[in-house]
Amino acid sequence: MERWFSRITMFWMLFLGEVQSQDWTKCSTGCTCDGNKMSVTCNGLKNVPNDIQKDAKKLDLKYNSLSKLDPTAFHGLSKLTYLSLDYNELQTLPAGVFNHLVELDRLDLNYNQLKSLPSGIFDKLTKLTYLTLSSNQLERLPNGVFDKLTQLGTLYLYNNQLRSVPDKAFDKLSKLETIILADNDWDCESCDILYLSQWIREHHEVVKEYGGHNTDPDGVTCQGTMESVNKITKENTFQAGCPTTTQQMATSPASTTTTETMTVREKQTKPRMKIFQEELFSKASIFFCQVIFTQHVSLVVIHILAEIPLLHIVCVVRKP
Numbered sequence: 001m002e003r004w005f006s007r008i009t010m011f012w013m014l015f016l017g018e019v020q021s022q023d024w025t026k027c028s029t030g031c032t033c034d035g036n037k038m039s040v041t042c043n044g045l046k047n048v049p050n051d052i053q054k055d056a057k058k059l060d061l062k063y064n065s066l067s068k069l070d071p072t073a074f075h076g077l078s079k080l081t082y083l084s085l086d087y088n089e090l091q092t093l094p095a096g097v098f099n100h101l102v103e104l105d106r107l108d109l110n111y112n113q114l115k116s117l118p119s120g121i122f123d124k125l126t127k128l129t130y131l132t133l134s135s136n137q138l139e140r141l142p143n144g145v146f147d148k149l150t151q152l153g154t155l156y157l158y159n160n161q162l163r164s165v166p167d168k169a170f171d172k173l174s175k176l177e178t179i180i181l182a183d184n185d186w187d188c189e190s191c192d193i194l195y196l197s198q199w200i201r202e203h204h205e206v207v208k209e210y211g212g213h214n215t216d217p218d219g220v221t222c223q224g225t226m227e228s229v230n231k232i233t234k235e236n237t238f239q240a241g242c243p244t245t246t247q248q249m250a251t252s253p254a255s256t257t258t259t260e261t262m263t264v265r266e267k268q269t270k271p272r273m274k275i276f277q278e279e280l281f282s283k284a285s286i287f288f289c290q291v292i293f294t295q296h297v298s299l300v301v302i303h304i305l306a307e308i309p310l311l312h313i314v315c316v317v318r319k320p
Contacts, residue, residue, distance in 0.1 A: 028052055038079075048073040055079050062086035062108070069093065075100045084108040086132075093117060099124045106130040110156065113137055123148045132156040134180070141165055147172045154212065159183040163223070164192035170199055178212040179203075181220045181229075188222035188232050191242035196220075200230040 024035030028049035031042040039058035042049065046065045054076050062084045071094040074080065078100050090112040098104070104125050114136040122128065122145060129151050138160040145166075146152065152173050162184040170176065181200075187193055200207055200217050209216035218228040234242055 024053060039082075052077060058082040060084045061088070064088055066090055069097050071095070071097055073097060077101065079103055081105040085112065086110045088112050090114060093121055095119075095121065098122065101125060102127070104128055108132045109136070111135045115139055117142055117145055119143070119145070121145065125149065126151065128152055129175075130154045133160070135159045137161055139163070141169060144168075146170065149173065151175055154178045156180050156212075157184070158210065161185050163187040164190060165196050167195045169195070170203075176203070176206050178208050179206055180208055180210065180212060182210065182216075184220075185223045186220065186229050188225070188227065188229060188237075193222075193229065193232055194234065194242060197229050197232040204230070 024033050027033035028040070028042065028051050030045050031040050031049060031052070033040050033053065037058065038053075038056055039060065040052055040056050041060040043063060044065070045061070046067070048061065048066065048069065052059065056077060057079055059074075059077065059080055059082065063086075066085065066088040067090065069090065074083070074097060080101050081103050083101065083104060083106070086108045087110070090109070091114065093114065095118040098107070098121065101107075102124060105127060107122075107125065107128060107130070110132045111134075114133070115138065117133075117138070119142040121142075122131070126148055128149050131149065131152060131154070134156040135158075138157070139162065141162070143166045146155070146169060150172055153175050155173070155176065155178070158180040159182075164187060170179070181196075186196070200220060204217040205215055207217040207220060208214060209219050217230050220229045221227060222229055222232070
């Protein structure tokens with residue numbers, strides 16, 4: 001009898017605990033709650049409340065004064081399908097802050113002050129279909145930052161400070177229907193722009209204008225000009241000297257130093273004719289010196305060529 005009484009007591013305790021967790025009459029300070037729509041809207045906050053209903057599906061935190069997020073701010077809200085952090089003052093996102101939002105369908109981060117994103121920040125959001133990052137201060141994107149978002153249909157990146165995107169940045173977004181890329185600092189004098197240029201040409205139908213209504217691939221323009229990014233190719237610009245991705249991987253060790261990277265970059269940005277002339281001169285000078293030393297020509301001959309100091313130096317250095 002006591003055993004049954006104990007079991008019944010435990011059942012009621014669990015039941016009452018579940019009811020209490022879904023009590024929508026008690027809302028977090030500064031928030032309003034709608035139990036029917038399972039939604040919470042908060043205003044005038046500097047921090048995310050830690051007592052938001054655990055079964056909430058919608059959390060609207062826009063127009064607050066959030067300047068930072070606790071890494072565990074959303075860890076108890078695994079049922080969320082919508083989260084808006086628009087119009088806040090966020091400068092960074094802690095790694096793992098979205099890890100528990102496995103049901104999230106839409107994430108809005110517009111109108112903040114984000115300058116960068118942590119690697120893997122969206123990796124757990126595999127059901128996400130809508131992501132907005134517009135009107136921030138993003139200068140770059142981490143490699144593979146969107147790779148896990150295979151269900152993503154809408155991506156807003158306009159009005160940031162992006163100069164390029166990583167190679168293959170959008171290759172996993174097979175369901176993408178709308179992307180907005182306008183008003184960034186796209187650097188069309190860099191070899192790094194070539195991936196984005198080609199991607200826009202191949203997916204022009206998903207590149208939209210503000211609002212996402214009309215197709216506008218030509219609206220993504222180079223910094224300082226009105227030239228469209230999708231017009232930039234290796235064939236019609238000085239970037240003909242840019243290596244392909246395969247060449248870069250084969251010739252660039254993973255531990256390339258800053259100095260080495262700058263040297264490669266300088267060679268990449270030289271006009272193609274200049275590179276050709278330098279290589280031709282180098283080969284010619286080597287051949288000339290080999291002829292001289294093979295024929296045992298006196299160095300007097302070389303000194304006669306003092307009119308060409310560079311050739312003189314090359315030959316003297318190369319003498320066995």
